[in-house]
Amino acid sequence: MHSNLEQAELRLPVRISSIDGGHEVRARLATMGLLPGAILSVLNRGPLGGPLLVEVDGTRIALGRGVARKVLVEP
């Protein structure tokens, strides 16, 4: 079942199945280790509709909600 990263449960590892959006976003995410197949988990949701804090490869990355919606994940 595919859902986007914004809907993912906190601290539950998920696998990226694909990434929507333009070349720019995909390429930028790829350089930070957010590639299809990568396993990540959402640590926190930022205050007042702020970004998600995700962890991938031991690195923490803040992802705006708009970007997070483009990242499709599976359990």
Next chain:
Amino acid sequence: MILALVGQPNSGKSTVFNAVAGYKAATSNFPGSTVGFTSSKVLVDGREVEVVDLPGTYSLTGHDEAEREALSFLATGEPSVLINIVDASRLGRSLELTLQLLELGRPVVVALNMVDEAQRKGIEIDAAALARELGVPVVATVARRGLGLVELFEAALGAATAGTRPRSPRYSREVERAIHEVEAVLGAVRLPWRVPPRLAAIKLLERDPRLTAELAASTPALAGKVEAEARRLEEQHDWSSEQVVCGERHTVAHALEEKVARTRHAHLGWRERVDAVLMHPFFGLPALIGVMGAFFWLVFGAGKYLEAPLLAAFDKLGAWTGTMVPPDTTTGAILQGAILGIAGGFGIVLPYLLPFLIGLAALEESGYLPRMAYLLDGVMHRLGLHGKSVVPLVLGYGCSVPAVMATRILGSPRDRRVTATLTVMIPCSARSTVILGLVGAELGALAAIVIYVVNLLITAGLAVVLERKSRAVSPGLILEVPDLRTPSPYTVAARTWIAIREFLAIAWPMLVASSIVLSLLQISGAEAVINRGLSPLTVTLLGLPVAVGMTLVFGVLRKELSLMMLVQALGTTAVATVMTPVQMITFALFVVFYVPCVATLAVLWREVGWKETAWITGLTVVLAAVVAVAGRFAAGAIY
């Protein structure tokens, strides 16, 4: 000889730079490029070399301005050796950049930085094994404590002399085939760029926007062939081609990491627990307000403590000189002007500027700025801004010049324009000396804080208005949040010194010179004419003493001048005896907003063009007048 420091953001690249450049050489903008990279002359083994600090970049694909500039510098063939700063605690990801640097065909030396941090996380890396795998020298360093840096630069000199070109990394068969095909296609033509063909092929397969556009413009026929290869990769993998290439690099880099690194249990401690509070969904924002409150309280406290005895000493000196050489003669005027200029720099500006810069350096070093961006992104989005805008805005409290330059981290021109406009509204440290040294010192810390809050609210309001003016989609935040670090005194000192040196070498002499000019204008009667000319603004509209007119003119040169000239124009350091609280608040509000200083105007011109600069300048004048008049009446109701 030029050594270029290259690394991903937060790899400690600037720490390495500050450690070697900090105390000795003058940093300057790098000549010949449109932007300044910070560079410095450094002595290595008795040889003078030029060290260039390139903007941090995750990859050699140009996504934002800073990355594009780093890439074009690397591609133009100037640096003799690339010193690649690698974060040992994130080896796999850091090596993804290293693998690309190896393709540049230039000697590479890897600095395995923050090995102490890696050990704390339980990661042990075999530097010799990594050197064997990569085929380039690897030196373990802890830049914030200066460890391994001598060895690093010696290795870099050695690599430069040997001139060894590193071998390119190899990828999987399909990717290698695609690279090969594109390379062969490119070999047929002379290309307008100087990137080695293999790297150009890789970047074209990644659909690097600039290279693709350049190829399409010069030889459209080839662009089609490149696109066909990219398509084939996509069909084979069912991913987009940049994901295929990045994914390959990712796999190779992480396989390397597994070969050379061993992971044991981590020693996590208080920093992780503090961080959990700082990043907390509920406590994060109150903590942010606490951090900023403590910051200004400490700066103000230290400044006040330093200011009083210094000023008293200079007052005595001025009075004593006055009895020796009468101040109404030309020599006397020059002497008094010079003393006031020196006193202003030493007694008024430095006491606030120094603690401010130390605090800002510590805040930057600790890694709190990206946390602020994370916490405020929600709010910023509501204002129509990007979360990353927080970084230039916070830097704006230090100095508008680097803050305007920092808008380069924003991808879209629209975000850059809006953020640059807002950045100049933020009171820089020079304007903070006016707020703290005038309002804070005379009316108390609370009044100073109110001015900061008013400024912030108006800037936020302006953001909403500007957003409406240029409606476009703001791309979302993608920002790495590095580990929290204890700022090292050494690095903080180096950063502060680089910032304060600018004041000592440029601003202070200017203060003294302007002070002398003002003295001469005073005794020749020219000052009165200029002040009278400005009196519709200063006296009628703002209700200030007529003498402040001249100070506002000087303030355009350097914002500190406004406060210092005020002291001189009024003829006393005891400002409270000649200005009412309402006048001080009105003056401070006007100074905070009106016309950016000449240095900021110059950098704005370069970054956003003259039209936008003129527009911003006009806006600041109108805004300053409106806010100051409103402040005049609001303060009038209170005092």
